[in-house]
Amino acid sequence: MRKRRSLAMNLDAVAQKAGVSTSTVSRVLNNLEIVKTSTRSRVLKAAEELNYHPNLHARSLARGKSRILGIIVSNMENPFFLDIYRTLESDAHGQGLEVVVANTDYRSEQLLASVQLMIGLRVAGLAVIVSEMEDHLIQTVADSRIPAAFYDVGTPQKNITNIRVDYRKGIKKTVGYLCALGHRRMAFVGHHSTLGPISERRKAFLESVHRCSPSAEAKIFAGPDGLDGGRQAARELLESDFRPTAILCVNDFMAVGVMRELHEEGLQIPKHISVTGFDNIKLAEFCSPPLTTNHIPRDQIGHTIFDHVLGDGREQRDTGREIVIDPELVVRDSTGIAAKN
Amino acid sequence: MRKRRSLAMNLDAVAQKAGVSTSTVSRVLNNLEIVKTSTRSRVLKAAEELNYHPNLHARSLARGKSRILGIIVSNMENPFFLDIYRTLESDAHGQGLEVVVANTDYRSEQLLASVQLMIGLRVAGLAVIVSEMEDHLIQTVADSRIPAAFYDVGTPQKNITNIRVDYRKGIKKTVGYLCALGHRRMAFVGHHSTLGPISERRKAFLESVHRCSPSAEAKIFAGPDGLDGGRQAARELLESDFRPTAILCVNDFMAVGVMRELHEEGLQIPKHISVTGFDNIKLAEFCSPPLTTNHIPRDQIGHTIFDHVLGDGREQRDTGREIVIDPELVVRDSTGIAAKN
DNA sequence: CCAATTTCTGCAAACGCTTGCACGCAGAAC
DNA sequence: GTTCTGCGTGCAAGCGTTTGCAGAAATTGG
Structure with missing residues (x-):
């Protein structure tokens, strides 16, 4: 024995x-x-x-493949990512596939471990929803020959399917809207991984503000992703000598944190200061005041990813390399006419 | 070939x-x-x-066991569950274990599938964080001989480790606090799975209100778990002829929804009506007004579960059957002196 | 230089399942 | 009563690892 x-x-x-x-x-x-x-x-x-x-292990081994969709997410706490995850999950279950998720918490060592896990599990398909990924890791995934799709991975890569949101367009629209409301001093609040050297968003923001008026002022702040991060960035802003009449946040989750901090400092939204976000998460309707934001269709993103990985769109997997999704401005009560100086 | x-x-x-x-x-x-x-x-x-x-499948097969912690959650959207999940995940990673999560969305067919998945995967340990579970399914898990712990599973069962929160105590305390503030008409907002026939919480609520004053009035409302569910329950309440001066919500997530609906109907919190929650999720500090709630230590719950399943507490697994955790009242700005009629 | 250790490596069985192939056996056709 | 179908079943190889055991190689002591 x-x-x-x-x-x-x-x-x-x-x-x-x-x-x-x-x-x-x-x-x-x-x-x-x-x-x-x-x-x-x-x-x-x-x-x-x-x-x-x-025994599913034995089964996968014998079959030479598993019926598992792998999902790697950078921050499950952020409802935006959570929504994409849930769409993917429901699509997968619809096809009788199981789902394995890994959370990276924006930590690259966790990302590596997660990729290894997915490859080791020989998942049938892989969705990678992290804001940033080193090229060699992307390459590892590509080499594994696992059907994969990435969401908004930093640099476009040769051999992969990348779904990304045109933040540039969204930022332009938002700044334009605020400009029309008379705002001439605006801040941008990002989280750390939106601030790489090649940050398209940062550039789009600065350009848009300049286009609004050559004399308009713009400044950029940042914190970790999340409610606390938003609050922290807002505090930094308040402690600086910059007094914007509007703040653009890189996502709604942080925007809620920003609004909280402003509120506690006695600033009224939108009377004293306007705030906008990105994503249009559920919470955006439920916070006070409801948040003006850019809607990003998470379900569409999720479905698109699934389709390219394991669904009917699978055939074109090797052709369609980059899919761009446009955000759409949703005006609620967190924005208004610029406060006079 | x-x-x-x-x-x-x-x-x-x-x-x-x-x-x-x-x-x-x-x-x-x-x-x-x-x-x-x-x-x-x-x-x-x-x-x-x-x-x-x-190939992890081959490895697990050869070793006769996997290095995976299985987690089954009823509602990942609710930050309360998400927090427990994250604690478990971090504990697991700390021990070099991988994690597989399954989301049931409160659907019993999904629960069944998830249990099958975990058993099929021969996970090293299993944490079940669903509010309700049929006895025969619990039995299936027990029969599988996989070390498991359950969070707040309805009926206490012979052979399993169950971690539960003493909601009765929390409700008593909360009602007592509101009573002291002069409230005599209170509503309880639950979600559907807190309303089973043997609902301890419902009973605790009614009893506590009665203890406050024999003439005090109490009524119960419910919606699905989540922001929308809270809003929906609040709408029902507003459309009824019951006009409470305080609303206890079964969790913070729903409370935020409730507050939103009240706000939109022109009711001021806490001036016109007080609101309380359970859990003390992050959002409770960030909503307007910050929510008076009952803190439930998710990290403690997570650690306890992990310990009993795969950690050092493993040895006592077969002894400690039920672990009770007490909530603690955290007073913020969503509660105040009862509005006069 | 040989024997006795100790250190390192290979063989082969096992893990629990899938699946191509072949075979047994019923009924149909003649 | 043969031969021919073809359905239903079993045999056994293979999936990619791990691991007990035994044997090869290196080291040591005398």
């Missing part, structure tokens, strides 16, 4: 109990039609009685 | 390239010390060059 097995819950046990061979049991459990009805029910009964659950 | 393999990325390939046997490669990859340094580096180099990633 090489090893003590805790419970002998395997095909063999069921086969013996039902008086058939393992092949037959396997066929019954996989709904192959070739099995006689009487044998079939006998097997089913035996499996039931033995409380048998097929 | 029986089957076309996409990529021959297995131990054999590495072994051949390094000119050793698969056993040696295995030993290197598992950091067994018996390997000579020179061979070791040769193997490592080969693995690197071939872009090799061990």
Whole structure:
């Protein structure tokens, strides 16, 4: 005896109990039609009685593939990512696929571990929803030959499908809207991973403000992603000598944190200062005041990713390299006419 | 040739390239010390060059167990559950375990599928964070012999470890606090799965209100869990003829929804009406007004579960059956003196 | 230089499942 | 009563690892 097995819950046990061979049991459990009805029910009964659950590892190994969709997310706490995750999950379940998620918390070591995990699991498809990823890791995924799609990965890469949001367009629109309301001093609040050296968003913001009026002022602040991060960035802003009449936030989650801090400092929104966000998460309707924001269709993103990885769009996987999604401005009560100086 | 393999990325390939046997490669990859340094580096180099990633299914199969913590959650959207999940995840990673999550969305068919998945994966341990679970499913988990812990599963069961919060105590305290502020008409807002026939919370609420004053009035409302559900319950309340001066919500997430609806109907909090929640999620500090709530230590819950499943507390797994956690009232700005009629 | 250790490596079985192939056996056709 | 179908089942190989055991190689002591 090489090893003590805790419970002998395997095909063999069921086969013996039902008086058939393992092949037959396997066929019954996989709904192959070739099995006689009487044998079939006998097997089913035996499996039931033995409380048998097929070993998914063995199954994947034998089949040479798994029925698992892998999802890597940078920040599950942010409802934006959570929504994408949930869409993916529901699509996957719709196709009878299981889902394995890994959370990276924006930590690159966790990202690496997550990628290894997914490859090790030989997932049938992989969705990567992290804001930033080193090129060599992207390459690792590509080399693994696992059908994959990325959301908004920093630099566009040769061989991969990348879904991204045109933040530039959204920022332009938002700044334009604020400009029309008379705002001439605006701040941008980002989180750390939106601030890489090549940050398109930062540039778009500065350009847009300048286009509003050459004399308009712009400044950029940042904190970690999340409610606290937003609050922290707002505090920095308040402690600086910059007094904007409007603040653009890189996402709604941070915007809520920003609004809280402003509120506690006695600033009224939008009377004293306007605030906008991105994403249009559920919370944007529920905070006070409801947030003016840029709607980004998470469900569309999720469906698109799924389609390119495991769905019907699979065939064009190798052709469609980059899919761009446009945000749409949703005006609520957190923005108004610029306060006079 | 029986089957076309996409990529021959297995131990054999590495072994051949390094000119050793698969056993040696295995030993290197598992950091067994018996390997000579020179061979070791040769193997490592080969693995690197071939872009090799061990097949986790094969590994689990051979080892007869996996290094995976399974987590089943009813509603990832609710920050309360999310926090527990994150604590578990971080504990697991701390021990080099991977994590697989399944979301049930309060749907029992999903719960069943999730349980099957976890058993099929032969997870090393299982945490079940769903508010309600049928007895036979609990039994299935118990029969699987997988170390498991449940959070607040409806009926206490013979053979399992159950961590639960003493909502009764929290509700008593909250009602007492409101009573002292002069409230005599209170509503309770729950979600559907807190309303089973044996609902301890509902009873605790009614009793507590009665204890406050025999003539005090109490009524119960409900919606689905979540922001929208809270709003929906609040709308029902507003459309009824019941005019409470305070509303206790079963969790903060719903409370935020409730507050939003009240606000839009022109009711001021806490001037016209007081609102309380449970959980003390991050958002409770960030909403307007900040929410008076009952703190429930998610991290403690998470750590406790992990400990009982896979951590050091493992030894007592079969002894400690029920662990009770007390909530603690946190007073913020959403509660005040009862409005006079 | 040989024997006795000790260190390192390879062989092969096992993990639990899937699946191509072949075979048994019933009924149909002749 | 043969031969021919073809359905239903079993055999056994293979999926990619781990690991006990035994044997090879290196080291040591005498």
